[in-house]
Amino acid sequence: MVTRCFIRPQARVAGVVVKGVKVRCSATRRPLDRRRNTTSLSKPQLLQSTPTFTSTRPFPTKTAVRTASPVFQEDQALDVELGKATGVLRTDKVPEEQAVIEALRICENLARSITEPIEPTKAPPKSETGPTSNLLSMEEGWTPLKKAALPQASLTTPVTSGIVQKITKAAYQIVTDANVFITPQILATYVHTQAILGRPETFPEIFSLCASKPIPLTDTTPIKYKAANPKRLTSAIPLVVAQDALRAAIQSKKLALALSIIDTSVCTTAYKRNKVFRKALLPFTVFALTPPAAYVVAHQFAEYQTTMEPQMATNIVFAGIIAYVGFTATIGMVAITTANDQMNRVTWARGMGLRERWLREDERALVDRVACAWGFQDVHMWGEEESPEWEALRRWAGLRGMVLDAPELMEGME
Template sequence: METIVERRGATICIQCVQALRQPARRSPNARIAILPALQQRTGRSFTTTTNTQSFDRARRRKDIQSCTVNLQPDSRVLSPSRRHYAAQSPTQQNLKALHGRVAELTSSALQPQDGKPPSEQRILYVLEQLDAIAHSLLDVKPSLPTKDLPSEQTKPKTKDTTATSALLGSVNARHYPAYLTPTSLLALLSTRAEEILRDPPIFLTPAILRAYVDLQSLLSRPESFLEIFTLYATKPTPTLSGTTITYTEVAPSTAKSAIPPSIANVALSAAVNAHDLPLSISIINTTFATPSHTRSKLLRHALLPSTLLALAPISAYALSTQFAAFQTTMSTSHATGIAFAGFLTYLGTVASLGYVVVTTSNDQMDRVTWAKGVPLWERWVREEERAAWDRVAGAWGFSEVERRGEEEGREWEVLREEVGRRGMGLDRVELMEGME
């Protein structure tokens, strides 16, 4: 089996390298013995002579260059990893086709043909298509071969070319984009998706926001989450009146302006994976620590229990009246009062125990816990915020339990200060394992 080595960016057989390295004092017969190997490799015929000077260096270099393997050789001389590289590397034609598809999708969302604001289904379709393109690009890790890059050697040269004509010719012959890479196309996907959400006629819904966050998380570009979340809470609502679009201001403190917790958790995971502490803190402040989030949680989780608790006395009085009708030991009014008091006592005791159990549960806490004196209702309302800080502390601190408390550095001090300002404690000694 022939041995292939890498030398100065080219692949050369080991026999040709040995032929180059032979000293001049060796006998002509030894040189003649090398020629069959070169002839078999290059397919050329050589004339041998007893004069050693005739086997000059220029001729040997020319023969070795003809033996050099190209940058895209036959797959039989490629290693498995390079063979996968040659099979998976995207071409310029494919990248330009994807670039054209991105431009088409963006124009359909920003400049619809009917002149009306695009519907939610259309925006979701565009974002899903951009997500599919991102997946197809991320599946191919290697970049394009360097030989595809435009170089001076590959450009046609003419004898009568001047500086002005060369400049005009380069401008006229330029096709945008002149050269694309998967990295530049991924950056373009991120930019176009952000432009779509910033377009004033596009109304931001939770589904659109979720698709955008998933796409940027896939691209590992969470830098725009802070501005997009602020835009989601404050962007005016477009309304089509005839042929004109009117905009209605939105109060950022309302419940419908709150970022859904599932979306906020995905965005926080992307910021944590990027190891960006300021961005993680900003995401927590614009999602879980807003008044709109508090109102949204009260509507989602406290509205139904509060309604049932308000209707409990009426139901208890109706049951007490029916119970008093089945007894003969006391008057009906007296029996109704006793039964009503019993029902209310039972309901109040059970509701109080349930409230204490829900608001004081701490099994889910790891490193960030509530400070002393924080009301129970506030602990329940802000539990998602505390859990978010707990995730950030776990990502920036040591994963080993026995090393907790040894963290140091500027970022860790900032994290400890931010947690303390919000009525929480980081690594309270009395709650650590073995310190009870």
């Protein structure tokens, strides 16, 4: 007599959970009947004869493979790249300029990856034979409209804000390291990286650090430092870098930061000396060599005349050449220093010397850009701004010999 037993789809047999698996009894070699009206073995009988079961497919295992989340993987990749960038500082020697630039470019590429718009993939053009496409194809030079690029990634989300903070901190750590000498190219790369991220708060500090940071000596072990001269020519901030920094401050809508950038870049003594060296050295050299050259020309000219003594003719020709060159150079200098066609809202106050106007023209131009960005865009509404920030800007310009919205130079007030 064979007793049939009933096993539920989810029953525990010999410590293994069987879930819907077709099993066979080794005693009867028949499939177990799962009808509800069958009789079951008693507990003593089940313990005495424990049948063995074989399944047609393996039991599922409980071990599951855990995969890291995309955010966790991105954080790991970001930390690896920032580790490569800051690795230039893990040395006992002064890092080379090219190595520092490459480290900052890693930060710049990371900044571009989260801020620049993503270009959509171009799908192959589909041939349309509808009436609309036939009419459009008749027009000469018709081209299909292109899809616009995806919008720029938002920097205000918590995840993106944390990434931006990490990149900003890494770039700042590289530039402010004591063993890194800030060259103009390093400074330009740093400013461009922080401008992409929208973090211009450190620009005034870095500009001041360029002039006062001790210079590390490359051939010393341990590294020794030399005191820096803030007034030397190489301490000047390039005008292009100052303009990029000011553009980032204007986009962040921080007036105090914009004025601080102007004060630490184009208002310094080093910048004025650098401007004289770059733009005025050659004209001054030519002007200094004019008298000897004029005397030689006058002496040669006196040899070809017979109406007066050669010495008197030489003196007359020399005086004429000097007078012509001197008068022409003076008129040209006055015309250059008093030109105001490039001025929009900020002009020089009356009584400002021509030399000061020429030396500080870049400063006035940057203040003019700030005024145009903070004021009304409509030309006919200029001069009607009323706000604490606008009054502070007007006062700041007035203390430096500038006039904001001079009435005699405004449109319709001539």
